[in-house]
Amino acid sequence: MIEIKLLPVVGSFAENKDLARDLRIKKIIPALEKGQEVTLDFKGIDSATQSFIHALISDLIRNYGTEVLDKIYFKNCSETVRKIISLVVDYMQEID
């Protein structure tokens, strides 16, 4: 299990899609490839854009299937962040 703290990387308003992509490619995917579970810690993040969350997790669902959601934990999410993550997870499962 690895834990990734997002606040030091993306700040309290998570909107930078480039940073989301970097986290996905450099941290999340290598951990999943090693068979590890991943915890994304949103502590201190007040809000996020749908674009940011999409860039962070949509490709994981597309490439690994919905089973990947059994290996990822979303920790310390504000109500807004929780709803945006749920939105992206919902539509990615409907699309693919």
Place this chain on the structure above:
Amino acid sequence: MKIYLPNSAFLGNIDAFLRNFDSSSPDQLEITANKKWISIHPVVLSLVAALGLTVKPANIHCEKLEAASKHYLERMGLFRLLNIKSEIEITEHEPAGRFIPLTRITDSKELTKFITDMIPLLHLKPEQASPIKYIISELVRNVLEHAHTRHGAIVSAQYYKKSNTIRIGIADTGVGIKKTINKSHSASTHLEAIKLALTPGITGATRRFGGTEQNAGAGLFFIKSIAKVNRDFFMIYSGNAMYKLLKSKPGKIKLYADPFKDRHSAGENFSFWKGTVVGIDINLDETQEFSTLLDLIRDIYIKTVKERRKEQYRRPRFI
């Protein structure tokens, strides 16, 4: 090019302004204004500034402004951004609580800094700040990713105490919506391209519904939805077309995937804008909880995805 700053140009009455500016002779810009009063939405300022940045400062001619409100243009940084002299003298005041002057954003780092710095300038409560940050982030990122212009995004905003409203304007002189959308779709007109850009799940990055790993095709739909839920204006202008979401009437708000089902006005007889311009108003009295808005957006987004799947569903043909 010739631009006349009228007595009044806000989102409700902006159509005449957008029809009347002269986009011929793109290497020159002449700015004239109403002699008595100039009262304009930040989107007009962003548009004029974006246009001015495409012209050498020496080729920009701004007539000597006489209107009593001429200081507003100086205060919002129009002449500073265009690198021309205005001959208007003002006393600088602390900008907090009133406006965000014209700002040019050309990369991701500048955007992150801008979003961090702007909220204290507007003196917003956290629940009011969320949709404003959201709108600016998504719109500017659209410019940085899709517009392909070295001039970047030109942003400005103003708080209007009387109406308790924040008005935001973002303009670019990039490739425009039609060219971006038509990388993967086939919009025959600028208005059709705007319609596709506002439809959830559609992006110029791919033909695949739901987008790519970096683009979901939801940003503009979210922003239009924020305006609709708050019963505010939203305007988007590109090429010769303009779409304007009109204020919703009292009663229950319903979101639509098709922007033409919303109460709106639209046309294709505007002066040609090479790029994209977006204006939005956010009335702080009417600001809905951002999380409530997300519930509404989720419902319509999922419904749209299901309908799209149904449309694409094929049965075997037995002959």
